[in-house]
Amino acid sequence: MLIFALVDANSFYASCEISFRPDLAKRPVVVLSNNDGCIVAANQIAKDLANQHTQNYGSGGYASAKPTSMMFQPYFKVASFLERHNTAVFSSNYELYGDMSARMHRMLGEFAAAQEIYSIDESFLDLTGMTGLVGDLTAYAQMIKQKIHQGLGLPVAVGIGSSKTLAKLANHLAKKRVQFKGVLDLTAVSEDTLNALLKQVEIGDVWGVGRRYADKLVAMGIKSAYDLKVANIKTLRKQFGVIMERMVRELNGQACLTLEMVPPDKKQIVRSKSFGQPVHDLKKLEQAVATYAARAAEKLRQQHGVCQYLSVSIRTNPFKQDQPFYANHHAMGLVYPTDSTILITKLAKRLLKRIYQPGCAYHKAAVCLGEISVKGAMQLDVFAPDPQYSANPKSDALMSVMDKVNAKFGKGSLELASQGLKQKEQWAMRRAMCSPRYTTRIDEVMVVY
DNA sequence: TCTGGGGTCCTAGGACCC
DNA sequence: TCTGGGGTCCTAGGACCC
Numbered sequence: 001m002l003i004f005a006l007v008d009a010n011s012f013y014a015s016c017e018i019s020f021r022p023d024l025a026k027r028p029v030v031v032l033s034n035n036d037g038c039i040v041a042a043n044q045i046a047k048d049l050a051n052q053h054t055q056n057y058g059s060g061g062y063a064s065a066k067p068t069s070m071m072f073q074p075y076f077k078v079a080s081f082l083e084r085h086n087t088a089v090f091s092s093n094y095e096l097y098g099d100m101s102a103r104m105h106r107m108l109g110e111f112a113a114a115q116e117i118y119s120i121d122e123s124f125l126d127l128t129g130m131t132g133l134v135g136d137l138t139a140y141a142q143m144i145k146q147k148i149h150q151g152l153g154l155p156v157a158v159g160i161g162s163s164k165t166l167a168k169l170a171n172h173l174a175k176k177r178v179q180f181k182g183v184l185d186l187t188a189v190s191e192d193t194l195n196a197l198l199k200q201v202e203i204g205d206v207w208g209v210g211r212r213y214a215d216k217l218v219a220m221g222i223k224s225a226y227d228l229k230v231a232n233i234k235t236l237r238k239q240f241g242v243i244m245e246r247m248v249r250e251l252n253g254q255a256c257l258t259l260e261m262v263p264p265d266k267k268q269i270v271r272s273k274s275f276g277q278p279v280h281d282l283k284k285l286e287q288a289v290a291t292y293a294a295r296a297a298e299k300l301r302q303q304h305g306v307c308q309y310l311s312v313s314i315r316t317n318p319f320k321q322d323q324p325f326y327a328n329h330h331a332m333g334l335v336y337p338t339d340s341t342i343l344i345t346k347l348a349k350r351l352l353k354r355i356y357q358p359g360c361a362y363h364k365a366a367v368c369l370g371e372i373s374v375k376g377a378m379q380l381d382v383f384a385p386d387p388q389y390s391a392n393p394k395s396d397a398l399m400s401v402m403d404k405v406n407a408k409f410g411k412g413s414l415e416l417a418s419q420g421l422k423q424k425e426q427w428a429m430r431r432a433m434c435s436p437r438y439t440t441r442i443d444e445v446m447v448v449y
Numbered sequence: 450t451c452t453g454g455g456g457t458c459c460t461a462g463g464a465c466c467c
Numbered sequence: 468t469c470t471g472g473g474g475t476c477c478t479a480g481g482a483c484c485c
Contacts, residue, residue, distance in 0.1 A: 033453040076451035119485045210483050319452055
C-alpha cells in the first residue's frame with residue numbers, strides 16, 4: 001500500500017510573521033494582500049474572532065469555495081473591528097514567506113525518500129514502506145511537526161493516508177480537531193473509524209470539490225466525504241467526468257495521483273497587479289505593463305523557455321458602481337518565439353495601445369506569456385511545421401527567406417505581421433515561409449497578412 | 450478612500466482532412 | 468428505419484487549486 005503524508009503549515013503568512021514576533025502569539029494577526037487590499041491570512045485567534053462576529057460584516061464579495069469568514073474580506077470593511085480587538089496587521093512580505101517556505105520544504109525533504117512541494121506551504125511526502133524504519137507513523141509525524149516548530153517557529157499539521165486525497169483529508173481533520181494534536185494517520189484506523197471520520201467531513205471540504213461541484217453533489221444527496229466514497233462511480237463519471245471518478249477512487253484508498261517530484265515548467269506566466277491609485281494616463285500604464293512584461297520575461301528565462309504568445313489586459317475597478325466599467329485585452333502570436341525582454345516589453349506596449357481608452361480610471365493591468373516551450377524544441381517546431389522540412393531547420397534557404405523578409409519589410413516586421421492572427425493563420429504563414437514552394441511569394445504572404 | 454495574484458486540467462463542439 | 472466514418476486540431480467555457 002502506498003502511504004502519503006501531507007504537511008501543511010497553519011495560516012502560513014501569519015505564522016511567518018509571528019515566528020519573528022513571538023509577542024504576537026496571543027493576539028489576532030492578519031496579513032493583507034498587495035496594496036493592503038484584503039486579508040489573505042489570519043491566525044486562528046483572528047479566525048475565531050471573525051466567526052463570532054460574522055454578522056458584523058457579512059460573507060464578503062468573494063466566491064471562495066471554502067470561505068473562512070475572515071479570509072478575503074476587503075480590509076477597509078473590517079479594519080475598525082480588527083483594531084478594536086487589538087489585531088496585529090501586516091502588509092504582505094513575499095520575500096520573507098518565500099524564504100521561510102524554502103527552509104521548511106528543505107527540512108521536510110529530510111524526512112522521506114520522496115517529496116512533492118505542492119504549494120508555498122504544503123509538501124506531500126512519500127512514507128510508503130517507512131513503518132519498518134520508523135515504527136509508528138503518528139509518532140514520526142509528531143516528530144516532524146516538532147522539528148519544524150523548533151527550527152522555524154512554524155506550526156504545521158500532518159495528514160497521512162493511502163492516497164493524496166485521503167492525506168489531504170486527514171490533514172484537514174488534524175487541523176480542525178484538537179484531539180488529534182495536529183497529526184492524523186488514516187492508514188492506522190479501522191475501516192469503521194475511517195468511515196465515521198469521513199462522515200464528519202463536509203463534501204465541500206474534499207480536495208477537488210469546489211463550490212459548484214458541492215452544490216450539485218448536495219442536490220444529489222451527497223453531503224459528506226463518506227457519501228462520495230460510496231456513491232455510484234459510473235453515474236458520477238457520466239455527470240462530472242474523469243475528475244470526479246478519480247476523487248471517488250482516491251477516497252476509497254486507490255491512489256490515482258502520484259507524487260510529482262520535479263515541478264513541471266510553467267505553461268503560462270502571468271504578471272498582474274492592481275494599482276494603489278487609479279491610473280488614467282497611458283504613459284503610466286505603459287510603465288506598469290513594461291514592468292510586468294519584464295518580470296514575466298525574467299521568469300520565462302529562469303525556466304529556459306521562449307514564449308510564442310503574448311497578451312495584455314487592463315480594466316477599471318469593477319467594484320466602483322458609480323463609474324463606467326471598461327475591461328479589454330489583446331493578444332498576439334509571435335512568429336519568432338522569444339525570451340527577449342526588449343522585444344516582449346515593446347510588443348506588450350504595442351498591445352496596450354490597442355486597448356487603451358482615454359478617460360478611464362484604470363485599476364489593474366496584466367501581462368501573460370504563453371505557448372511556452374524549451375528553447376531548442378520550439379525553434380524546430382516553428383521553423384519546421386512540416387516533417388519534410390525538419391531535416392535542417394536552419395537551412396540556408398530558410399534563413400535567406402527570413403533575411404529577405406526582414407530586409408524588405410524591416411526588422412520586427414514578422415511580429416507585426418502576425419499580430420491578431422489566429423493560431424491557424426500563423427501556422428499557415430509559417431508554413432508558407434518554410435516551404436520552398438512559397439519562397440518566391442513572400443511579398444504576397446506579407447501583403448495578405 | 451480602501452475589494453489578490455498566481456496557476457492547472459477537462460470537455461464539447463466545430464473545422465478540417467482523408 | 469438507418470443517408471460515411473475516423474481522426475486531429477483548435478477554441479471557449481467551466482471547473483478546480485493555493
